[in-house]
Amino acid sequence: MLKHFNELGLAEPLLRAIDDEGYTQPTPIQAQVIPLMLDDNDIVGIAQTGTGKTASFVLPLLNRIFAERRRPASKTCSAVILAPTRELASQIADSIRTYGRHMRVSVAVILGGVKPGGQIRTMARGVDVVVATPGRLLDLVQTGAVRLDATETVVLDEADQMLDLGFMPTIRKILAKLPEDRQTVLLSATMPKQIRALAADFLTDPAEVSVAPQSRPIERIEQSVMHVERAQKRDALVGILRTEKVERAIVFTRTKRGADKVCEFLQKAGINSGAIHGNKSQPQRERTLAAFRSSKMNILVATDIAARGIDIDGVSHVINFELPNVPEAYVHRIGRTARAGKSGIAISLCEHAERGLLRDIERLIGNTVERGDAPEKSIAGDVQQAEAPAPRERQERSPDGERKPNKPRRPKWRRGKSKGAGGNRSKGRDQSGNAPLRRAS
Numbered sequence: 001m002l003k004h005f006n007e008l009g010l011a012e013p014l015l016r017a018i019d020d021e022g023y024t025q026p027t028p029i030q031a032q033v034i035p036l037m038l039d040d041n042d043i044v045g046i047a048q049t050g051t052g053k054t055a056s057f058v059l060p061l062l063n064r065i066f067a068e069r070r071r072p073a074s075k076t077c078s079a080v081i082l083a084p085t086r087e088l089a090s091q092i093a094d095s096i097r098t099y100g101r102h103m104r105v106s107v108a109v110i111l112g113g114v115k116p117g118g119q120i121r122t123m124a125r126g127v128d129v130v131v132a133t134p135g136r137l138l139d140l141v142q143t144g145a146v147r148l149d150a151t152e153t154v155v156l157d158e159a160d161q162m163l164d165l166g167f168m169p170t171i172r173k174i175l176a177k178l179p180e181d182r183q184t185v186l187l188s189a190t191m192p193k194q195i196r197a198l199a200a201d202f203l204t205d206p207a208e209v210s211v212a213p214q215s216r217p218i219e220r221i222e223q224s225v226m227h228v229e230r231a232q233k234r235d236a237l238v239g240i241l242r243t244e245k246v247e248r249a250i251v252f253t254r255t256k257r258g259a260d261k262v263c264e265f266l267q268k269a270g271i272n273s274g275a276i277h278g279n280k281s282q283p284q285r286e287r288t289l290a291a292f293r294s295s296k297m298n299i300l301v302a303t304d305i306a307a308r309g310i311d312i313d314g315v316s317h318v319i320n321f322e323l324p325n326v327p328e329a330y331v332h333r334i335g336r337t338a339r340a341g342k343s344g345i346a347i348s349l350c351e352h353a354e355r356g357l358l359r360d361i362e363r364l365i366g367n368t369v370e371r372g373d374a375p376e377k378s379i380a381g382d383v384q385q386a387e388a389p390a391p392r393e394r395q396e397r398s399p400d401g402e403r404k405p406n407k408p409r410r411p412k413w414r415r416g417k418s419k420g421a422g423g424n425r426s427k428g429r430d431q432s433g434n435a436p437l438r439r440a441s
C-alpha cells in the first residue's frame, strides 16, 4: 500500500492542495484508484462514501486536465461525472474546486430542478469538467446545448443509487453518446446485477477495486436500538438529542411528510433543526445544508434519497426515527457518521411494527444491534421503555453458540466508556451528560 501522495504521480498543484487539506496519506481507495486512472484504465470500484472516493477520481481527472492544458471547445467538456442527487453533484463540484485551487479548471454543474439557462450559457463556452445528474444532462445533450464528442473520461458515482432512482436507461443513453475510446470509471457501494451488466456493456477490460466489505457498516460506528412504541418516539428523540453530546445529528424518516413533522416538533421543543427532502426547492435545500454545514443548525432531518452522499464532517450521531424499508438504506444512513477516521453513533428507534425491518438489517450486517436504554425520564419527559421485545431478540449467543439467559444490557455508549471505539466521543461529554445543543431563538 502506498503511504504518500507524492508516490502516486500527481502534479505539484494537486499535491499542494492535498497538503492544504491536511491529508497525510492516501486512503485505500485513493491508493488503488489514482494510479489506475492515471494509467488510463477503466475501473469498477466498490466503495462507500466516507472512504475518500471523491478525491480518488477527482485528483487524477484534474491531473490530466493540468497536464493537457487544452482549452475546451464550445459546448464540450473533457470529463463528465454523473451523480444520483443534486447534493452529491454539488459536493463533487466543491471537491473539484478544492483540489483544483492551484490550477485553472472550469466546472459546470448541470442539475435538474433549476432553470437550464445558466447551465446552457456556461456550456456555450466549453468547460473542463461537467458534474451532472443524469436526467438534465441528457436533456441538454438532446437539445444540442452540450456535446459529448470531446469527452475523454466519464465517472459514474454511486451507481447503485442511480439505479435505485431509475436513472439506468438515461445513463445508458448518455454512455452511448460518448466517444468509444473514452475512459470509464464506475463506483458503487454495492454491485447488483444491473450494475455488473452496465459495466459489461460499457467498460473495456476494467480493473476491479474494492475497499469495504459489501454492505457492512463501518466498524467505528457504535450502533444501538431503542425499543419504543410509536407514540413515544418523539419524546425519545428529544431525550436523545438532549442527553447525548450531539455535535451534529442527522435524523432519518421514511417519508417527506414525516421529515417535516419531526422537524416541526423538534422546533417546538426548542431544538434548532431543518429538513431536507425531495419536496423542498433547490435553494431551500442548499440553505438548510449550508446552515447544517456551518453549525448554525446542528440537527438535520432527512429522507434517504435527500441525504444520499451528503458529505458533512463532524456528524456525531445518526438517529433513525423510523427504520428504512430496505435494509441496505440502514448502512447508507449510518455511514453519514464516522467519516474521515472519526467515530460515530447510530441510534435507531424501533416500534413493534418495525421489528421485522430490524431483523432484516441485522441479517444484512451479520450482527445484532445492541439494545439501548430510553433516555432518563427526568430529561426526556414521560418516555418509558417499551414493552420487552420478543425473547429471541433479547437473547444472545455465547461464542460456542449456546443461548445466554436474557439480561437487560446497557449499550457501550451508555456505560461511560472512555476508551476504544467510542473514546473520542466520550471524552467530550460533560458530567451531566447534557448536550450543548443550539436552541432556536
Ligand code: AMP
Pocket: 022, 023, 024, 025, 026, 027, 030, 048, 049, 050, 051, 052, 053, 054, 055, 311, 313, 339, 340
Ligand atoms: P468521500 O468518501 O469522498 O465522501 O470522502 C470522505 C471524507 O474524507 C471527505 O470529508 C474528505 O475530505 C476526506 N478525505 C478524503 N481523502 C482523505 C485523505 N487522504 N485523508 C484524510 N481525509 C480524507
